[in-house]
Amino acid sequence: MARDNIMYLYDSTFDGLMNCIFEAFEQKETPVDISYDTHTLLPYRQILTDTDKAHRVKYSIKAKLGKDIYRIVYLAYLSREKGCELDILEFVRFCFSHKGNASENMNTPIVSKMFCLAKSVSREQHHIMEFLRFNDYNGNLIAVINPEYFVLPLIASHFENRFYNENFLIFDENHFAALVHIEKRTEIIPVDEFIVPEFTEEEKKFQTLWKLFYDTIEIKQRRNYNLRRTHLPKRFWKNVTELKDEYI
Amino acid sequence: MDIYEKLKILTAAAKFDVACTSSGVNRKNNKGGIGSTVSYGICHSFSGDGRCISLLKILMSNDCVYDCKYCINRHSNDIERATFTPREIAELTINFYRRNYIEGLFLSSGVYINPNETVERMIETLKILREEYRFNGYIHVKAIPNAAPEINRALGFYADRMSVNIELPTENSLKLLAPQKTKESILKPMDMIKTGIEENKNEIALYKHAPHFVPAGQSTQMIIGATDESDLQILRLTEGLYKKYRLKRVFFSAYIPVVENKLLPAIDTKPPLLREHRLYQADWLLRYYNFKADELLNENNKYFNEYLDPKSNWAINNLERFPVELKTADYEDILRVPGIGVTSAKRIISARKNGLSFEGLKRMGIVLKRAKYFITIGGKSYPTAVLNEKVILRDLVGQSVINNNSASNQLDFFEAIDRMKENSYGKR
Ligand code: SF4
Numbered sequence: 001m002a003r004d005n006i007m008y009l010y011d012s013t014f015d016g017l018m019n020c021i022f023e024a025f026e027q028k029e030t031p032v033d034i035s036y037d038t039h040t041l042l043p044y045r046q047i048l049t050d051t052d053k054a055h056r057v058k059y060s061i062k063a064k065l066g067k068d069i070y071r072i073v074y075l076a077y078l079s080r081e082k083g084c085e086l087d088i089l090e091f092v093r094f095c096f097s098h099k100g101n102a103s104e105n106m107n108t109p110i111v112s113k114m115f116c117l118a119k120s121v122s123r124e125q126h127h128i129m130e131f132l133r134f135n136d137y138n139g140n141l142i143a144v145i146n147p148e149y150f151v152l153p154l155i156a157s158h159f160e161n162r163f164y165n166e167n168f169l170i171f172d173e174n175h176f177a178a179l180v181h182i183e184k185r186t187e188i189i190p191v192d193e194f195i196v197p198e199f200t201e202e203e204k205k206f207q208t209l210w211k212l213f214y215d216t217i218e219i220k221q222r223r224n225y226n227l228r229r230t231h232l233p234k235r236f237w238k239n240v241t242e243l244k245d246e247y248i
Numbered sequence: 249m250d251i252y253e254k255l256k257i258l259t260a261a262a263k264f265d266v267a268c269t270s271s272g273v274n275r276k277n278n279k280g281g282i283g284s285t286v287s288y289g290i291c292h293s294f295s296g297d298g299r300c301i302s303l304l305k306i307l308m309s310n311d312c313v314y315d316c317k318y319c320i321n322r323h324s325n326d327i328e329r330a331t332f333t334p335r336e337i338a339e340l341t342i343n344f345y346r347r348n349y350i351e352g353l354f355l356s357s358g359v360y361i362n363p364n365e366t367v368e369r370m371i372e373t374l375k376i377l378r379e380e381y382r383f384n385g386y387i388h389v390k391a392i393p394n395a396a397p398e399i400n401r402a403l404g405f406y407a408d409r410m411s412v413n414i415e416l417p418t419e420n421s422l423k424l425l426a427p428q429k430t431k432e433s434i435l436k437p438m439d440m441i442k443t444g445i446e447e448n449k450n451e452i453a454l455y456k457h458a459p460h461f462v463p464a465g466q467s468t469q470m471i472i473g474a475t476d477e478s479d480l481q482i483l484r485l486t487e488g489l490y491k492k493y494r495l496k497r498v499f500f501s502a503y504i505p506v507v508e509n510k511l512l513p514a515i516d517t518k519p520p521l522l523r524e525h526r527l528y529q530a531d532w533l534l535r536y537y538n539f540k541a542d543e544l545l546n547e548n549n550k551y552f553n554e555y556l557d558p559k560s561n562w563a564i565n566n567l568e569r570f571p572v573e574l575k576t577a578d579y580e581d582i583l584r585v586p587g588i589g590v591t592s593a594k595r596i597i598s599a600r601k602n603g604l605s606f607e608g609l610k611r612m613g614i615v616l617k618r619a620k621y622f623i624t625i626g627g628k629s630y631p632t633a634v635l636n637e638k639v640i641l642r643d644l645v646g647q648s649v650i651n652n653n654s655a656s657n658q659l660d661f662f663e664a665i666d667r668m669k670e671n672s673y674g675k676r
Contacts (some may be wrong), residue, residue, distance in 0.1 A: 061342055130292050134347045141346065161277050162284045166346065206343045213344075216259040217305065218296040221504050221519055227298025231291070241349070242293060 005032060009133040010034035010085075013241045014077050015054035017085055022053045024089055034085035065095045075118035079149045080175070087113060089164065125154040131232065133241045135196075136203050141168035144196060144239050152179045152188050207241055214242040249330060251462060255340070257330040261321055262356060265413070265469060266501045270302040270351035270386040272464030273408050281382030283345060283352070285408065285464075290351050302387060303354035304344055308332050308370060312358025316426040318415075318474050321358045322504040331360060334373035342381050352386030352408075353377070359428075362394035367403055374406035376390060386464075397440045401461075404444055409464040409496070412437045414489075417482050421423040421475040424511060441466045442493045443498040465496035472527065473520040474503040478550035482527060483541040487534055500527045526552040533558060536590060537583055555645045560586040560618055564637055570622045572634055574604055587618030606630055 006030045008023065010016035020034050023045075032042060062070045076088055091114045098105060105111050108193070124147050132155075134141040141163065152172055156179055159168065163181070170179040171194045178191045232240070237247035271289030275393040291300035309331035320327065341353045355373065360366045370389060377383040389407040391400045393557050402616040404410050412434055416422050419431045441462060448461035468489060469483060486498045502519035505512065530552065537559075543549070544558050553561050563570065563586050574596055582593040593612045596604070599612060605627050609616060620630040621640050629635070 016590065034611055132348050136346065163282065164277055164279055165282060166584055206347065209252065209340065210344060210349050212252060213259050214293065214295060216256055217263050217301060219263055220502065222297040224298040225296060228294045230297060231294040231298065
């Protein structure tokens with residue numbers, strides 16, 4: 001399909017991206033880029049975010065292509081990788097023209113690319129669910145995470161349900177956003193800077209106890225640091241209570 | 249004694265238990281409480297040995313009145329003793345859980361004062377957690393041999409998983425090394441748990457709000473290499489346990505010498521990790537591939553080949569069943585081809601209508617390294633692959649010796665697989 005010499009500018013939300021897809025289908029065109037970065041020299045068209053149109057696109061992806069494809073689109077969007085928007089458009093087009101049979105077309109580059117990206121994002125989600133560590137500040141819980149992808153929306157329901165009666169905040173230092181759960185209400189807000197308070201004596205006590213447990217549970221006769229790094233990649237260590245001192 | 253000292257002693261005493269999984273049950277938080285469980289389980293950390301840490305794994309007490317010879321906590325051993333109070337354990341669990349260190353608690357204990365007293369204290373611990381803290385996270389608890397059945401049973405109503413460790417695979421070894429335990433004292437609680445789970449299913453069918461008994465099922469553990477049982481004996485027992493007691497898992501633990509005793513391997517004996525690995529592979533074949541223990545090993549062949557995985561080993565001993573024609577073979581037969589797992593077998597069946605080819609198999613992500621010798625497509629075998637025992641052995645064993653000439657490499661591979669099995673997130 002021809003690339004029309006125009007770029008779409010959207011507001012970086014998922015609904016906004018859905019509107020870009022709507023536009024591309026309606027205009028039967030392929031933009032040179034889809035981005036929310038306004039520092040561009042290319043001619044651009046501002047795509048407004050209309051919730052109604054977004055719903056129509058989402059509905060039609062789910063109804064005609066299936067929930068799995070919808071999930072892949074959503075996960076790929078959360079990767080926030082440069083260029084993912086245009087790939088998503090290409091992927092959605094491909095799926096519509098192949099009646100949703102994406103999994104039988106794994107050898108098509110755009111399909112395998114989207115599957116891989118979605119898998120990486122979902123793996124990152126699970127890593128964060130595993131390795132996130134809260135610190136207690138007089139009854140409130142605070143965690144700092146550094147995920148490669150923007151997984152806060154994916155982990156929200158898990159932590160909301162599990163710690164429903166707690167107040168907690170999860171700060172994503174790579175994406176400058178925080179998941180906040182206060183008085184049983186949850187939302188994700190943009191945060192430019194977050195200063196972590198000093199640990200309380202009580203908090204230090206439990207960190208020490210945990211580190212003690214962690215060091216003691218190892219069977220020294222089976223020591224295998226490579227295996228540990230495979231399962232718990234080093235890039236997470238700086239925010240993992242029991243390993244942060246070994247992070248250089 | 250302060251809590252730090254206790255935690256250190258009672259963690260060290262529990263670390264040889266290999267089970268640390270939090271899988272098998274999905275439960276949402278109820279709004280007044282804290283915690284939830286997810287059926288695939290979550291590993292929260294990995295210790296220096298690369299093993300998953302999912303649960304706070306501790307003993308309630310190592311002050312044991314029994315005298316099992318292989319055990320570091322045995323009465324006659326001169327070591328430091330410690331005992332947690334129920335409240336100490338509950339507070340540690342909750343405080344670790346709130347910080348997302350763990351999925352829950354794995355509580356075991358030496359026989360403190362006597363079996364019944366031990367279980368009563370464990371019940372009190374779980375009661376504080378479940379009722380006072382309204383803790384909905386995962387709890388794995390050990391039943392204590394020789395405690396009254398109704399007391400062990402009461403424990404099960406607070407737990408997600410319950411286990412009784414067999415430890416030694418034969419009655420003879422038990423007699424020799426664990427004089428206060430008998431086959432009876434281990435199998436009875438196992439049977440109680442099995443019956444309890446079955447009865448509970450009926451109760452829940454009748455009354456929706458009936459309390460749940462061990463919803464994630466039961467498991468057990470056997471020590472490998474402390475006594476001289478063969479792989480065949482161990483595997484037969486494993487198979488029997490799955491059938492008779494409907495266990496969810498049998499864990500194997502390579503024996504690591506912790507005590508000097510003339511009945512036991514010398515203190516500098518290396519743990520038989522490779523053997524443990526082969527047993528896990530075989531266990532996998534029993535549970536998911538419909539293999540029988542007696543197919544994998546027999547009286548003439550009581551041990552697994554160190555250099556060959558049990559499935560390839562079986563295939564080489566049963567060459568007359570191959571090659572398998574992928575265009576027409578049953579699912580069951582495809583599943584028996586070395587190197588082809590459940591997902592691959594299903595993909596092959598569903599891809600048939602679009603035509604199969606060796607190139608196509610590769611594109612579907614099927615690894616042909618081992619499979620290529622044992623399959624044909626439309627009567628044609630894979631170029632360069634010959635269905636001949638000597639050739640296959642040379643290719644496969646040669647490779648594995650070259651690839652895995654150190655035990656630590658073998659272990660990487662095994663641990664990775666085992667973690668995937670127990671804690672996989674579906675297709676990841
Ligand atoms: S009962 Fe036996 S195995 Fe268990 S702690 Fe006591 S001595 Fe050790």
